[in-house]
Amino acid sequence: MSDSPKARRSDATKAAILAAARERFGHDGYERATIRAIATQAEIDPAMVMRYFGSKEGLFAAAAQFDLRLPDLGALPREEIGRVLVGHFLDVWESGDNFFALLRAAVTNEAAAERMQQLFATQVVPAIAPAITDPKTVPIRAGLIATQMLGLALCRYVLRLPPVVALQREQLIALIGPSIQQRLTGPLA
């Protein structure tokens, strides 16, 4: 409540646009999500989107800033880290933040893919680092964990492979948690 110079009246509109944008981008992907559809859902005029965000790319850049809110792994019992991580990722995907917007867009849009790389480098790698003894192996371990977690999200929420959809939260944690744990604290090969 200190870093906001003035509470402009348009902030509510901006927020509505951003919320609608995350939903449309997440549901339709970057190309099929039209500014007109986003504006209609936000109950404003398409021209407002251009006024506040400059262009469709600008809107996406603003809508694709996410905070994974990864927990402090150093404060956890070492054997539980894997399971906690899996549970946390499931929470993120099933939250209303529409993380799908970034994933769906990153697959067909170069700029979105770069944003995904940034998110990996600035949030995933640092969060995972304290759980790993040999600092040199941090990027590789983080990368391998990303393949498993993003692959899970891809198969479960995007492609909806039936056996992966059928698994319940607790089963997923029990099945994948140990694998993640292995990537963190086990030998690399």
Add this chain to the structure above:
Amino acid sequence: MSDSPKARRSDATKAAILAAARERFGHDGYERATIRAIATQAEIDPAMVMRYFGSKEGLFAAAAQFDLRLPDLGALPREEIGRVLVGHFLDVWESGDNFFALLRAAVTNEAAAERMQQLFATQVVPAIAPAITDPKTVPIRAGLIATQMLGLALCRYVLRLPPVVALQREQLIALIGPSIQQRLTGPLA
């Protein structure tokens, strides 16, 4: 050479269109790959695409039929199956077949996602089955393997996360092969 009634002269054109379609769909995704761009690359008129494939959807359906050519896992030493599978998947992704066309499209296109489910059910599950002792666990094990392998392709070839790109073929086989092996022959949880 028996099921082809006549070798029509247009078969070459059809093949050129399909090749160009796989490349454009794979590089740009379903929405951004335009019929005009595909036709230009195939050096024919856009109208030919409509004549031979009916619509853009029809073209994609024809272009998105892939054969993973999965090896007979029953003929392999049990301990090598994981590594062989990882190597084979890397081959598939790096082959000229543009399997990316299906993956990229499946993320933003519902019909393509269903095709991916079909491919999983008709090729991956049956191929993996002979390596698994308890038949009841086949779909779950196949699903978990899919999350790891598709996640690897996503992070390495689509998102291009630097640590995952940096790993070489042999390293990937050494790192991920045992995990796949575990999913196949190890205990489920």
Add this chain to the structure above:
DNA sequence: AGTATAGGCCAACAGCTGTTGACAATCCAG
């Protein structure tokens, strides 16, 4: 009060999209 300014809407633009139909060229059987 009056006025500058921010918030919002409308209509229109140029460009691209998938798709279509009419027309020309080539091939092949009789």
Add this chain to the structure above:
DNA sequence: CTGGATTGTCAACAGCTGTTGGCCTATACT
């Protein structure tokens, strides 16, 4: 050679896209 079918080209369509500038209204400041 003749006639029909197969290949191919061209131009155009209706619709949708991101984006723009003008215009009106309501708020906030002096």
